[in-house]
Amino acid sequence: MMRQSSEKEPLTVWVVEDNASFRENIAELVRQTPGLQFEHAFSSCEDTLEELTSSPFPDIMLMDIGLPGINGIEGVRRVKAISPETLVIMLTVFDENDMIFRAICAGASGYLLKSESTDRIISSLQEVLNGGAPMNAQIARKVVDMFSHLAAPRGDYGLTSREREILQSLVDGLSKKQIADKLFLSFHTIDMHMRGIYSKLQVHSRSGAVAKALKENLL
Amino acid sequence: MMRQSSEKEPLTVWVVEDNASFRENIAELVRQTPGLQFEHAFSSCEDTLEELTSSPFPDIMLMDIGLPGINGIEGVRRVKAISPETLVIMLTVFDENDMIFRAICAGASGYLLKSESTDRIISSLQEVLNGGAPMNAQIARKVVDMFSHLAAPRGDYGLTSREREILQSLVDGLSKKQIADKLFLSFHTIDMHMRGIYSKLQVHSRSGAVAKALKENLL
DNA sequence: ATTCAATACACGCATTTGCGTAATTGCCAC
DNA sequence: GTGGCAATTACGCAAATGCGTGTATTGAAT
Numbered sequence: 001m002m003r004q005s006s007e008k009e010p011l012t013v014w015v016v017e018d019n020a021s022f023r024e025n026i027a028e029l030v031r032q033t034p035g036l037q038f039e040h041a042f043s044s045c046e047d048t049l050e051e052l053t054s055s056p057f058p059d060i061m062l063m064d065i066g067l068p069g070i071n072g073i074e075g076v077r078r079v080k081a082i083s084p085e086t087l088v089i090m091l092t093v094f095d096e097n098d099m100i101f102r103a104i105c106a107g108a109s110g111y112l113l114k115s116e117s118t119d120r121i122i123s124s125l126q127e128v129l130n131g132g133a134p135m136n137a138q139i140a141r142k143v144v145d146m147f148s149h150l151a152a153p154r155g156d157y158g159l160t161s162r163e164r165e166i167l168q169s170l171v172d173g174l175s176k177k178q179i180a181d182k183l184f185l186s187f188h189t190i191d192m193h194m195r196g197i198y199s200k201l202q203v204h205s206r207s208g209a210v211a212k213a214l215k216e217n218l219l
Numbered sequence: 220m221m222r223q224s225s226e227k228e229p230l231t232v233w234v235v236e237d238n239a240s241f242r243e244n245i246a247e248l249v250r251q252t253p254g255l256q257f258e259h260a261f262s263s264c265e266d267t268l269e270e271l272t273s274s275p276f277p278d279i280m281l282m283d284i285g286l287p288g289i290n291g292i293e294g295v296r297r298v299k300a301i302s303p304e305t306l307v308i309m310l311t312v313f314d315e316n317d318m319i320f321r322a323i324c325a326g327a328s329g330y331l332l333k334s335e336s337t338d339r340i341i342s343s344l345q346e347v348l349n350g351g352a353p354m355n356a357q358i359a360r361k362v363v364d365m366f367s368h369l370a371a372p373r374g375d376y377g378l379t380s381r382e383r384e385i386l387q388s389l390v391d392g393l394s395k396k397q398i399a400d401k402l403f404l405s406f407h408t409i410d411m412h413m414r415g416i417y418s419k420l421q422v423h424s425r426s427g428a429v430a431k432a433l434k435e436n437l438l
Numbered sequence: 439a440t441t442c443a444a445t446a447c448a449c450g451c452a453t454t455t456g457c458g459t460a461a462t463t464g465c466c467a468c
Numbered sequence: 469g470t471g472g473c474a475a476t477t478a479c480g481c482a483a484a485t486g487c488g489t490g491t492a493t494t495g496a497a498t
Contacts, residue, residue, distance in 0.1 A: 104366050133359035137351025143362060144352040147323050160474065173427035175454065186477050193475085195457070204456075205484095206426045208392035214433040379444065394484070408446050414487075415444090423486075424454095 010037035011129065014051075014058040016075065017091065018043045018067055022114065026062060029118050036125060044068060045075035049082070057083035060125055063108075065092040065099060073102045080107035087128045091121075100139055101146060110134035157200045159218065166193045168219050171210050229256035230348065233270075233277040235294065236310065237262045237286050241333065245281060248337050255344060263287060264294035268301070276302035279344055282327075284311040284318060292321045299326035306347045310340075319358055320365060329353040376419045378437065385412050387438050390429050 013030045015038070017023040023041050030038040039058055042048045046069055048061075061079060065072035076088045089110035090103045100111055110128050112121060113136060124134030135143070159167065169179040176190045183190070194206070201218075203209050213219060232249050234257070236242040242260050249257040258277060261267045265288055267280075280298060284291035295307045308329035309322045319330055329347050331340060332355060343353030354362070378386065388398045395413070399406045413425070420437075422428050432438060 104363055107367055109360065109363060127356050130356060131360050132356025133363040134356075135359065137346050137349060137353075140352035140354065140359060141328065141350050143366065144323055144328065147362065147366065148326055162475065170426055171430050173422060173424055173430060175424070177454085185475090188478055189476050191456085192477080194455090196474095198456080203392060205392055205394070206424075206455080207389055207429045210426045210429045211390050211392060211433065214430065381445070396484085404445095405447055407448055410448095410486085411446075412444095413485095417486080425485080 010035055011060060011125075012037050012039045012056075012058040013125065014039055014048065014061045015041040016043075016045060016048050016061065016063040016067065016072075017041070018064060025118070026121065029122055030125075033122055033125075036122075045070035045072070045078070048075070049078055052079065052082050057086050059086065060128065061086055061088045062121075062125075063088055063090055065090055065094075065103065073099070073106050076103060076108050077106040089124060089128055089134060095136075095139055095142075097142055097146070100142055104143065111139050112136065113139075157218065159197065159200055163193055163197050163200070164219060166190060167197055167209060167213050170194075170197075170206050171213055171219065229254055230279060230344075231256050231258045231275075231277040232344065233258055233267065233280045234260040235262075235264060235267050235280060235282040235286065235291075236260070237283060244337070245340065248341055249344075252341055252344075255341075264289035264291070264297070267294070268297055271298065271301050276305050278305065279347065280305055280307045281340075281344075282307055282309055284309055284313070284322065292318070292325050295322060295327050296325040308343060308347055308353060314355075314358055314361075316361055316365070319361055323362065330358050331355065332358075376437065378416065378419055382412055382416050382419070383438060385409060386416055386428060386432050389413075389416075389425050390432055390438065 013036055015023055015026050015030070017026065020043070023043065027038050027041050030036050040048075040051060040055075042051070045063075045067055048063075049070075063072050063075055063079075067075065070078070072090055072092075076090065079086060079088060084107075087109045088107065089112060090108045091112055091114050092099065093114050095113055103111055110124055110133055112124055112134060116124075116136065127134045165183070166179055169182065174182065176194065177187055179185075180187045180190045194209075197209055198204060201209055201212050203212055232255055234242055234245050234249070236245065239262070242262065246257050246260050249255050259267075259270060259274070261270070264282075264286055267282075268289075282291050282294055282298075286294065289297070291309055291311075295309065298305060298307060303326075306328045307326065308331060309327045310331055310333050311318065312333050314332055322330055329343055329352055331343055331353060335343075335355065346353045384402070385398055388401065393401065395406055395409045398404075399409045402409070413428075416428055417423060420428055420431050422431055
């Protein structure tokens with residue numbers, strides 16, 4: 001974070017985009033911006049990954065999603081695998097939910113539409129370096145919505161705190177005896193509590209309980 | 220979304236904030252903004268929820284996180300439960316990871332620091348109505364980072380397809396005998412495969428295997 | 439041709455589990 | 469002050485599990 005303050009050198013930027021004119025537009029834009037140093041432009045992930053084996057890693061990469069061959073999603077994943085410090089901003093014509101989700105999961109730090117103004121694209125480079133995650137408002141909302149939908153509603157089966165504690169130990173793979181030792185309780189007590197857990201969760205085995213606990217995150 | 224274009228009436232805004240002076244600041248700010256109609260200010264979630272039972276629901280709510288009694292997180296949850304259409308923007312002095320996460324999961328559409336400029340706060344109201352998710356750059360990044368960490372990289376332990384098939388049955392809570400019947404195999408064969416699963420996953424019990432399978436979603 | 443991994447089946451045994459049944463203690467509410 | 473409830477300890481037993489050890493077939497890799 002705040003990389004620009006700790007380094008004097010200009011920030012290096014690579015561009016990965018198969019459309020030649022758009023690629024040149026961006027490149028020119030970066031060249032004209034003080035503090036940024038345009039280094040390479042590629043038309044494919046393959047070329048980019050190749051270059052990564054022999055060049056110093058760039059600080060920022062602007063990457064199209066709809067690339068021929070290795071697409072942008074897989075591209076970010078591979079780039080981040082080689083150079084985790086490189087911040088990748090995805091560029092796309094679509095604002096399709098699934099793509100955004102996958103790009104972010106693959107390690108992208110920002111997600112912009114190609115229709116954004118050039119000013120916005122340049123300012124997003126600053127933003128990402130300052131620890132931000134440039135994305136347009138609608139995309140930000142989708143991310144937030146996905147997050148809240150993804151967050152399981154934590155089903156409550158009326159487990160007591162003791163039972164939750166033991167359930168956690170089950171998830172950790174402990175046997176009744178081990179749990180008893182850990183909690184300074186008798187083997188029989190643990191056995192008893194597990195019966196309570198089983199009946200409340202409506203399962204008949206530890207694996208069933210563990211599965212239910214993790215699937216509906218009850219801990 | 221895009222509510223302002225479909226409705227002529229000014230957008231109603233409620234403010235929930237225990238600090239009296241900050242509350243009045245915001246209220247005044249809203250009053251002075253054309254197109255927004257300040258309706259109520261409350262110092263607690265309890266009062267707010269009470270009012271929701273008798274008043275028409277507001278379009279937007281600005282809510283402090285650090286409230287006495289019912290806190291902001293629980294507050295959003297309850298407000299959204301009563302009025303899902305109301306867009307809630309959280310206000311906070313802290314930018315603590317866990318809080319952001321919980322607020323978003325509870326249904327907040329935006330997350331701003333109290334240190335933001337008043338201009339920013341007003342513009343965020345427009346932003347949220349336009350389908351955005353106003354949050355400062357650092358917070359956006361944290362959300363994105365949480366997302367990517369949350370997306371399990373589907374660890375591969377070199378399980379064979381047969382082993383994955385059996386692992387799935389374990390997650391479903393079947394016993395060795397049941398799995399054997401289901402797959403038309405001998406009990407012993409299942410036993411054998413489970414040993415393979417255990418050694419590859421480095422666990423020593425079915426619950427351990429189930430936990431690992433679900434935590435790192437291996438299926 | 440031979441090694442290797444995956445698949446399949448088998449015996450034995452110590453340990454663990456799931457469950458029926460039962461009793462005691464502490465605490466909170468009515 | 470008593471009834472209810474969570475938490476605790478307890479015995480016994482059939483069933484299931486985890487694991488050491490062994491054999492055999494198949495297809496892919498070397």
